[in-house]
Amino acid sequence: MLAGKRILLIIGGGIAAFKSLDLIRRLRERGATVTPVLTKAAEEFVTPLSTSALAAEKVYRDLFDLTDEAEMGHIELSRAADLVVVAPATADLLGKMANGLANDLASTLLMATDKRVLVAPAMNVRMWLHPANQRNVETLRGDGVLFAGPTEGDMACGEYGPGRMAEPLQIVDAVQAALADGPLKGKRVIVTSGPTHEPIDPVRYIANRSSGAQGTALARALSALGAEVVFVTGPADVPPPDGVQVERVQTADQMLAAVQGALPADAAIFAAAVADWRVDNAAESKIKKDGSGKLPVLNFTENPDVLATVAQSKARPKLVVGFAAETDDVVAHATAKRARKGCDWIVANDVSPETGIMGGSENAVTVISASGAETWPRMSKDQVAAKLAAKIAEALT
Template sequence: MSASKRVLLIIAGGIAAYKSLDLIRRGRERGFSFRVILTKGGAQFVTPLAVSSLAGDRVYSDLFSLTDEAEMGHIRLVREADLIVVAPATADLIAKMALGLADDLASTALLANDKPVLIAPSMNAVMWASPAVQANVATLRGRGVHVIGPGAGDLACGEVGDGRLADPLEILAAMLRLAAPGPLAGMNALVTSGPTYEAIDPVRFIGNRSSGKQGHAIAAALAAAGASTTLVSGPTAEPDPAGCKVIHIESASEMLAAAQGALPADIAICAAAVADWRPAQLANQKMKKREGGEPPRIELATNPDILATLSAPGPQRPRLVIGFAAETERVAEFAQAKRRKKQCDWILANDVSPATGTFGGAENEVHFITASGAESWPRLTKRALATRLVDRIAQHFGKSVA
């Protein structure tokens, strides 16, 4: 690394805490500097003196230290770090992270964090396999937290299985990957994601089945690649991806205004499933059933075309504009026509027929459409597809991809 990277290392309670001392030593050899939060449980396995001697700095443990908290110490610890590492990460601390609890210095600092986070779980094999722990880890992954390990082998409790803390060199390798500047560092990216809701009255709306999973995965991958990423999201159950500025909207008009407000951008990816129409008139009160049960007539108006607006030539046009085409037939053919009509650079076309499970599912299969033709990508998880797309974007801009 060209410059020292500042790591906030959180050592939680577990016999594997002794390995964190080796992680500090080896990390400093490779240019990392460490500040350490030692939890009450962690201090049962390694001493503050041993940790501070290796880190070359004092050890932090007390949330209510008068000296530290007079300066909002838990905030300062996070703001002055480039990377947060939790090793070992216990089931208890993982649960606190997933639930957003903040009852000690470690959990409070993690909740106040806006930096990349790497956790290295370590626990009993049965505990690791429990549905509660797996659900909490899945939640953290969905928020962009990086997870390494655990490995399999003999455990301190005498059992054998998954639960061993990853080797310090493995953790260090993951830290080096996160600390290295991403291929899109210095670039600005805009992503739209999820559905739009077009109000009929204060209760009802016109919407669609988009879950936002693909758009959110793309935003997370762009942020991980170093791009300063703004995500404009319609209503979705997906958690906000780590490292992104997220703007929540409901309607297509709100999405367009937010997207235009995020310009200028180098990259714009329109992954949202924007409603084509909206009710021409919004009822101020809930519409009542008519006598005889005859449904009301709802006149529709055309929504703004966000992809075409961003793709239009002009000084604000992003250097690369990418759209999505959700089709149920003749997917590649219709997508190529859409790319020409909208004037965007690339289109990712997917079949959203009910049998494919694309809407709301974990996987996607797309045709990658450019001016030079169509390329069929294999069926991938939405995260893997996002990574592949971001790699292609980096190559487009002549950036090296690890």
Template sequence: MSEALQNRRILLIVGGGIAAYKCLELIRRLRDRGASVRVVLTSAGAEFVTPLSVGTLSGDKVYSDLFDLTDTAAIGHIELSRDADLLVVAPATADLMAKMAAGLASDLATTLLLATDKKVLIAPAMNVRMWEHRATQRNLEQLMADGIHIVGPNEGDMACGEYGPGRMAEPAEIIAAIEAHFSELEFSGAQPLKGIKALITSGPTHEPIDPVRYLANRSSGKQGHAIATALARMGADVTLVSGPTNLANPAGVNVKRVETAREMLTACEAALPADVAICAAAVADWRVDVDATQKIKKEPGAEAPALKLVENPDILATLSRLTKNRPSLVVGFAAETEKVVEHAVAKRKRKGCDWIVANDVSPETGVMGGELNTVHLITGEGQEDWPLLPKQAVAERLARSILAHFEKKKAKA
């Protein structure tokens, strides 16, 4: 059960659109994590999901009518919004977003959104052309300026047959955004990791073959960057050593950009001493023994050039076996395509690190470059199997585990 959502009160507003069916899974997952959920079902939303199904999963009355005298007598619509810890709109249609941006209050949902003094998170869902329309983007800018939080939309196939951005975020992604909201509240000003220095590696490395070609892998760096963000939010002094990625530098983080494994190791050694080191980068195991100074030309009829590979430095093992300036906690990642836990347990012993975060990166999982991850945390005390989560949620959970580690260590001192 998620500590971040324990006893939290969520008011979920369900807009219209085929994506409304996802709200059923969202309600179930929120309740599984200890949150209570009240649902406002718009008239358009009721065309896709029924009050019976929503009410059964939420375990509470479903609200829909602004002028229902029974509802008004029991709990006024103003109180309905203020009784919640967070308002979530999923799906947030183009129509709902436009009304919110204009400050309209034409039904129960929009009246609650206008009357609330609590934070609001929306998960947009609409046709790609509607999402890209200037009016929708203008409304989005206004909502963001008003302090509305946004999750999604994702890119993909539409129910209408088109492809592009506009798919509502998955329930796991919405829950991660909700948990991140409450985590920010919990640690706002507290900074429980203040005084802890963290070193994180992220992304792939590029090992040059010649000036235009290189050896690499499919790592996006999303998980490592998310971990840096989570630790910085909790007050840690974070240095992120990143290989080549398309990601923005996380706020409040000291970022060192590198290309190769050797450069990454040098940057890590320069960042020491550190209290915790997290090796989330997918470092290339090999490099060519000598990279060509000029582009290798393809000659007609000639055989392909033979590349002699040599082993790259093992950054995780190097940090784990330091006799001087070894971090108190060294965490490695094991990206496996088979026997995930078995290989991770062996890797932890072989590398000498304290923890291993193991994940399945088989092509069908979509982990490499994707938004979701399923991991197993292997420590000297045992194994934790985490559910499928967005990478930011994995990062938040790992950050909490690291916090617990240092609190336990402090208590023993």
């Protein structure tokens, strides 16, 4: 779990700060030591006394406390932890981090640390979606900062939408993933997941029947083994896992660009159900039915082959794994696909309607490689993910 791990917890000023008290308790239950830092604004929501009591540690608050500077100093405090967690991470704190500002203890610690940083954003939906905040988020993701959330939900201000802080147990999962010391530690893995949506007009699209459950489970399993996971997801039903870098896309073109932008990597796992075709004469406004019986003419063109493009590129990862969803002659079609695409493995499954696999909670796969076909029994998608992640770790180490 987290036994012996040291967490520096920076608590920002927002109503979600009350969750940080439960977060401290959950982290300590798993064996972590938590050193809390309160911003001045955070003290309006939680007290130093309650924070200190739950952490069983001194609370740090002031950059210019000479006693603390003599005993430890903000440089040492920032580097003594195994992980720095910011929860809640307000828009102000994210802005300071993204722009290199250091005018209080919290922001100075974040500038001085040489450890990984995990943030759990919490703010009003309009603040979260504001272009300035989104620019800061993109900058921080590019700097390697990890994100847990935010999620969608009701807010204290009465609005609903993205910006709600992840729940304490979700943040704990992200902390455990960030500190995972498994066989994939130091390895960078790209995972694609979900369907793509190819527009016909602004309200209609072509898509595949994919929930994103298997790709999400695989990203979570790889992260648990210590991998740095870049999760490129189409508009899936299943939310992405915490503790991974999430890149959201809609179309096949966008998915290819996101994957290429995430290279180099040690492995790339293509679990997404990418639409094979798109409409090349997509309408800019909604196509109307006028009662004449005349049908719109849709001109189709092939989408880029994301798997083949990466598998055959100069920036090819050491291990490239594709997925093949088939309805007949599964192994034969998947074997041919592996040779055609140029990938190392193909994970094939039968998605005929009677199997209940597409969109269901279970999967039955055959892993096809140069050495032959290995058929696994039907099991949950989480179990498939764990077994495949272990196989990937073996291939990369």
